Amino acid sequence: MWDTVLIVDWSGGNDRGASPKKDAIWTGVARAGQAEDPVYHRNRQLAEAWIIQFLTDEHAAGRRVLAGFDFAFGYPAGFGRVLTGSDDPFAIWDWFAAHVQDSPKANNRFDLAGQINARFPGIGPFWGNGLARDIPDLPRKGLARHGHGIAEKRAAEQQAKGAFAVWQLSGAGAVGSQVIMGLPVLARLRQRFGADLAVWPFEPLTPPIALVEVWPSLIAKTIAATCPPGAIKDAHQVRVLAQAISALAPEDLARMLDAPGGTAEGAILGLGHVALLEQAARAPVLRNDCFALPQGVHWTPVDQALAHLRQHLPPVAGVQPQPLAAAAGQYLAQDVTALRAHPPSPNAAVDGYGFAGPAGTGAQRLTLVQGRSAAGQPYDGTIRAGQAIRILTGADLPDGVDTVVMQEDVQATDTAITFQGPLKRGANARAAGEDMAAGQIIARQGRRLTPADLGMCAAAGIGQLLVYRPLRVGILSTGDELRDPGSTIAQGQIFDANRPMLAALVHQWGHQAVDLGRAPDNRSILRGMLDQAAATCDVILTSGGASAGDEDHMSALLAGTGSLALWRVAMKPGRPLAMGLWGGRPVLGLPGNPVAAMVCALVFAHPALALMAGGDWPEPQGFTLPAAFAKTKKAGRREYLRARIRDGKAEVFASEGSGRVSGLAWAEGLVMLPDAAMTITPGDPVTYLPFGSFR
Structure with a gap:
């Protein structure tokens, strides 16, 4: 919606002098979650001139600006x-x-x-x-x-x-x-910029410059928690707030701006959406060198590459409140605390008769009181010593009852029950809170919610969860030779297998796949497609052009941003991975060969996307099987073989070629061979990773 966010911390006092001070005027600028250093202005006259020049330059550059000022835009009615x-x-x-x-x-x-x-x-x-x-x-x-x-x-x-x-x-x-x-x-800004400027919430925000009212104290806890020792709070808060607003998903920012119209009093941006703003403010921002590996590394072992991703990738998705019923498969953005104990009251675990235990050895006879206790219809009375009451599964234990005898073990009349003891106190009864206590953390931030989690949260009285918005992953294929399946094809051209395959994987992992289409071997066109992707996606996943050849335009463009990390991973299939940032969005460049693209996506993109979606780092769960094949491999690289299980053994596809896409459909998982040299004969134990373990 806006390319640039400007936050102004204003002052009503006099000139504060040349040295940066608190309680002065500070401005902060951010784009796509990347904040610049705050600027100090010693007085209002210099600050106004700076703001005018800044807005003029941004407008001339074709960038839309959301400018927030930390004072009221109106007064109380009347x-x-x-x-x-x-x-x-x-x-x-x-x-x-x-x-x-x-x-x-x-x-x-x-x-x-x-x-x-x-x-x-x-x-x-x-x-x-x-x-x-x-x-x-x-x-x-x-x-x-x-x-x-x-x-x-x-x-x-x-x-x-x-x-x-x-x-x-x-x-x-x-x-x-x-x-x-x-x-x-503000009045002079309106006069200067005219139709190119609008004010929220008084006017529709269609012009390229928007003025909004902000209040940094909405996220005071985050500002205080992140302020470095000795730093000027005013300077820090404009940086944090600008960064947070610029990092918001467009739909989240639109929701904040959807304030009731018609009020002359004005409104504060983010009011009523503090959790979203807090989460955006706390989300770490990717550094330009986040993918850079240590100097001198020629071939990077798989484990080292994975450890680097795990250490450097933060969540990049926005957060949103979600009704419980719609939260399955999403990642929790904060810990979940039980609102109510479960069970809330002591209750019966079986159908039977309740009394005050324990029961001694031998025949036991208890007087049966009139009435019963059923789930949702508790008995309103007290059961005395020597008495029992009919009770059904899940029913609250009446006062005086702590033990339940199963109805199958009871001889009952209208006035009494008999059964054989002994029966210990508390038998067949559940204590209040024995499953979950009120105030207990029952699910941690980063967990991907399962149907069982939703049941647990419902039992604890929770109707809404704060979750990360599904990660929007742009899928882009590169290469002049590619054509869409089903289209007319000429000599030397091939159908694009990677885009539908990667989109299906991304969807299977719980993210939102955004089809970015095919990019030709043209740097100018590819640049424009990446610009559009950075405006609509959280992460960009590409295939092809990830090496360092003449037609590897993806690597060349990322190198121009100063963020390119060209990984030579010691693995087969795979090896070249291009990592970088475009418009503040992480780009993962996979190899062009379909087998290498899929294997690298499973090994690297799967856990990386989970982290950036707000989840925990997922480890694929493998198990050991006897091999149904023979193979010799050299030391120094990890190998992933397309495989499946038959008769309790792991068999592998006949060819290891990266272009044999049919082998992916044949396979049901991968056999992972470690970095060390090894010779495998039939019956030797190998590690098998089913494709399902990457979900």
Whole structure:
């Protein structure tokens, strides 16, 4: 939706000097989750000039900008009618632009607030005279106000816990001065950029520049937790908030901007969606060198390559609340805590009769009380010593009952039961919370939710979960020789087997596959396709062009970003893997041969995508079988053979060629041969990895 996010931390005070300081003006810029260093502005005049130039440059470069300012864009209802005769928030902006006098060392905000107060009945609404001299109609204390008729807070401040009112002009929490000194700047931005600028939530955000109101304290915990020792909080928070907003999925940001229209008070971006914003703020951002292997490594062992991915890849998917019934297969974005004990009360594990145990040896006779306890229909009474009550499976144990005898072991009449003891106390009864206790963590962040997990969460009273949005994985094939299956084909051309195969794998792994089509051997066209993919996908998975030849354009383009890592992995099939970033999105470049592409996808893309989707690192579960084949291999590389099980033994496909795609359909898994040299004869133990273990 926007290419650039600008966050402005404003100030209502005077010039702060040349050295960066707190409580000053700071700006932060981020694109695609990558934040630049914050910029310090010593006064409003320099800051306004910088903002104008920045927006002008971004607009000239064809980039859409979402600019967030940390002060209120409006006042509580009714203020505008008294001040300007209109509820139009822009009339208030223009009024302040016409009346505020501002210089680096002085401004008239206190006198102006007193003049505004004089228009209202009673005393107020502004307060907080910060000058030594008294100002008519401007009290120093908020408690001195009365009868002015305007609400203390906007609806946004009432919803945002800890937000201060717009009336306070000095002292701790004095945001009122920021508003008075900030609205004239916004008014001048509207005048300068005209139809190229819109303001949320007052106008549709179709122009290339959007102004929104932000409040960094919505994610105060994350800002505090991530602020380096000795750092200036104001500088850190503009960086974190800009990075978080720019990293949001387009649909998540659209949801935040879907505020109720028609309010002249304004709204705070992210209010009501704090969990999404927090998660985006906490999500680690991929570094440009995240795929770079240690210097001097010529052939990278498989285990070392996997360890590198496991260490360097964070989640890149956004988060969303999800109803329990729709959460299967998604990854948890936070730990799940039981809202209720399970079972919530002591209950019967069988159909039978409840009493106060234990029961002694030999024949036992108990008086049977009238009534029964059934699931959902508990007995409202107390069972005394020597008494028993009819009870059904799952029913709450009545007061006085701690033991249940099975009905199959009982002789019953209308008034009594008899059975043979002994029977220990607590037999056939479940204790409250013996399965799950209220407040207990029952599922950890990163777990991929199964049907059983949903049942457990339901039993614990949980109706909604915070999950990672399904990872959008773009699938792109490269090469002039490729054509879509079913199309007309010429000599020298082949059908693209990789794209449908990789898309099916990605779907099988629980992600959303996005078909990016085929890219010819043309760098300009490929660049445009990658730009489009980076705007719509979380990860880009390509096949072909991953080596270092003349027609390996994928590697060449990634090299131009400064993020290319061309891995020469010591494995067969496979070897060349191109890793890098494009527009802040990770790119995994697989070999072009179908067998190598699939094997590398299983070995590397499967766990890497799971991590980036917010999940735990998945280890394929293999088992040892006797070989039904013979083979000799050299040391120094790991080999994966297409295989299947017949008669309890692992047999392998007749050919090891990377182009023999039929062998993938023939196989049901892979035999993994370790890096060391080995000679295999029929009957020797080998490791078999079924394809199902990669799901």
